[in-house]
Amino acid sequence: MITSVENSKVKEISKLKLAKYRKSEQKFIVEGSHLVEEAHNANVLLEAFSIEEKQGYTTLSPVVMKKICNTDTVVKEIGICKMENKTNLCSRILILDGIQDPGNMGTLMRSANAFGFKTLFIGNGCVDIYNDKVIRSSQGAIFKLNFLFGNVLEFLLNLKDYKIYGTNVVRGISLDKVKRFNKMAIVLGNEGNGISKEVEELSLDNIYISMENTESLNVAVAGSIIMYELK
């Protein structure tokens, strides 16, 4: 049982709270028994820790667990996972251009998995997908998707055979009129500013969701409605 927060293993885990260490180590933390189980099922679980004695788990004292965890609520189990390199281009791609809220990112992953958008392109300005809040909101969907990372504009310019739609609050084609194609990609923009200017200049066909008024929707909601309709 590890009882000291000065333990080298604890320090190693704690480092993974920072995006730059997650990237250099190609590892990330999941919190809670549900996510540890999902990580195990996905074959990415490297090591598991519990505050209770349990076979296959290293035991941590509650104090040490509290130091490691980001949540206010008490977590009993955590896992260290390896990042995977699944970069398949599936028939439905969700392209994220500057999604910054971790809750939105995780929720979009969850919906993408539910509606068969199995490839996510994560643009450079997005929140780190291995952030603890993203993982919590994703509810395990993070283990079931393919991720690509990079510059959205470059990716779009090289994306052949796909019908690409942008999204926009008011302009474009109403969602219920959008034609479905075998291969489709949807671009979602930043919470405050929408799609970036350089992508806007590509003049993609835009999808909009018809509403009672000119209000906007939460981006995770808008993206999920579009994925539901085009699944």
Add this chain to the structure above:
Amino acid sequence: MITSVENSKVKEISKLKLAKYRKSEQKFIVEGSHLVEEAHNANVLLEAFSIEEKQGYTTLSPVVMKKICNTDTVVKEIGICKMENKTNLCSRILILDGIQDPGNMGTLMRSANAFGFKTLFIGNGCVDIYNDKVIRSSQGAIFKLNFLFGNVLEFLLNLKDYKIYGTNVVRGISLDKVKRFNKMAIVLGNEGNGISKEVEELSLDNIYISMENTESLNVAVAGSIIMYELK
């Protein structure tokens, strides 16, 4: 200009960070110039405060503003609003049975406003709708809806002329097969546990959203997709 956090006005405002004072005073705080403006437009703004000199606003020093505000980012303006008592039953009612996450609550308000579900019934176990995170996520929708509060079961038993649908991850009628009625009410349940047992026992017709797999959706996403389809 108010520069002391000991100022009686500041203390009065700070009290409104607690749900029980909001309830007894029938007032709540909005943060940020966008929401202050929305409150003004909705005729519920009682008093406005800014860190800059501005006509109609009481000036607060940045230190005082920081003490009052809940956000990490710097807010320049806040407003004190009165709670309204708009309890109309509109033709579309969203009934919330134990929604606890403030982000989900605010997002549901935003979608409800966009899709014409103008009446929200807030069950007893829900997060306080005047919580700062709820208001922020609602993006001003809180000023445009009618709210009723109380016991969900009692409300449902007294709701005449409405076609009421529960929601469920797997059982029931697929959303694309749901009949539309002039007057409809949709019940959404708690993030972890779904609809409460006592409401479940009413055996309402359930709507489910068809998915690729047996995953669940974020409740704000599920509710928004349903409202979009039945708007």
